[in-house]
Amino acid sequence: MALIYQFGIILVALVVLDTVKSFADLDDDLSPSNRTGRRLGDRLKKPSMNLNNCETQTGHTGSCMTRFTCMRNGGTVSGFCGTYGVCCETNVQCGKTSKLKRTLIQTPTTIPTKCTYVFEPYSPNVCQIKIEMEEFRLQQPQSVTTGANVGDSVECNDRLEINDITLCGNNDGQHLYVPFDVAGGTDANVNLIFNLPSRDPISRWRLIVTQLECPSAASRKGLLPFAKNTGFQDLRNIFSSQNNDLPLLAPRGCSQYFTERTGTFESFNYNGGAGPYMSNLNYAICFQRQVGDSAIEFTFTDFGLPNEGVNNGYDADCHSLIPTTGRSDDYLLIPGAVVTSTLGALQPTYFCGTSSKGTKAIYAAAGPFVIYFNSDEYSSPQDLGFKITFNIA
Known part of the structure; x- marks a missing residue:
């Protein structure tokens, strides 16, 4: 009897699953304040979720949704996407x-x-x-x-x-x-x-x-009262846009966030290596770390920051322990990095100067993959910026 009861719960869940997903996807297309007065014809259609990108007829990025949703939000239809959707420019x-x-x-x-x-x-x-x-x-x-x-x-x-x-x-x-x-x-x-x-x-x-x-705190309220204490989640919340956003959310405090396994990032206004970057910047650049990832490797394709020292452009050359007026404090901070140089294996934290260009830094520390860039109020001809390739292993 217990087996039949559990089978019945699963069967009902599967039936409700597709229906709820269809309506959840539709709800993602409009803000909560705009969800009234929709036509029945649009309820019967199943558009792609709002976060799905599409390419417009002009080659730009749009959002895939129903034609009705696009027009209602003041958008412009520019091509088609999905099964029933249009590529919309809002x-x-x-x-x-x-x-x-x-x-x-x-x-x-x-x-x-x-x-x-x-x-x-x-x-x-x-x-x-x-x-x-x-x-x-x-x-x-x-x-x-x-x-x-x-x-x-x-x-x-x-x-x-x-x-x-x-x-x-x-x-x-x-x-x-x-x-x-x-x-x-x-x-x-x-x-x-x-x-x-x-x-x-x-x-x-x-x-x-x-x-x-x-995700909201109420994302685990029960939809199936007869399935109480069985571990079932509210199916409406499983397919809500909140959960669809999870892969895109950056860790708190990150100004830039890369989810790819490999790629390239640049300083703001890298400008093909001519720079200059802006003064008074201070921000964190983060990279998605998955279970089993052990390290991230950075290759300095191009690198040009002021260097106040006479060494290779690491640590004390970049950042003084004692604040000094007029002294450059521009640096890229990579905690726990290991660099192979002409001096052998080094473990710098602050990077500046130009000698890092063409070298690699391995970051294998515990915790999230995050690095920091800082620029002070001063400028110099060396404020060119950086272009760095990363690879997560």
Whole structure:
């Protein structure tokens, strides 16, 4: 009898499973505030989940959803995807607000002196925003002409401001994670502000902004009352967008996060090796560590930071234990790294100078794979940046 009872539970779960998944996927296409008044015809269709990318007819990135959902959210249909979906561009204009899961923002026809995009939470579970810079080109950093650091520092005249990060120059292909603590009540919205006083005609941007959700505390409420204490999860939550976002969520505090096993990353405004990177940057670059991963190998394809010492550009050459005015404090920090050099095996933590170019560093320490970049308020001709290949083993 007990066996028949358990079989009945499993059979019901399997039947409900497909139905719930269909409706969960549909719910992912719209924010909670937009879920009323949908047509029955759209309920019967099963679109791809909102986080599925697609390629538009113009070769750019769009979101795969139903035609009705795309039009309702002010998007533009540009091609087809999935079984029933269309590739949708949800383009938000300067000065407007978006509550969509994924939003496209791009250069307006006329370059303004200021362009602000406001992002309100797609749901109460939003905890991060991922900004993918398909295209990002603003005026290069300029030498400071007023104040105490005249000629000794650079600043972004035309710039993008997101919280405490300021970017300018060429950042095509870069990405950035921004915290958006909706549940904690600390973030009502996130603003992306383009300040463009020069209105330089080279200014171009095309950014994909995705709101990512963390699992809610109520994600294990029972859907099947007769299956209480059997370990079944609420099937509505199994397929919610919160759980779909899990592979994309960056560890807390990471400004950049790479989930690939191998790839290449660059400093902001690497600019083909010409730089310069921006002053006053301090951010963490993280890499997904899976069960069984033992190490990550970094190959310094290109590397150029100021070097205050006479050695190989490690540790004390890069970062002084005693803060000293006017001394460079630009470095890439790789904890527990092992480097093979002409001096033999070294174990530096701070990297600077140019001698690391062409070398490899192995990071096999316990814990997450994370490195840090810091730039001070000063600038020099050596502020070129880095291009590094990584491989996780």
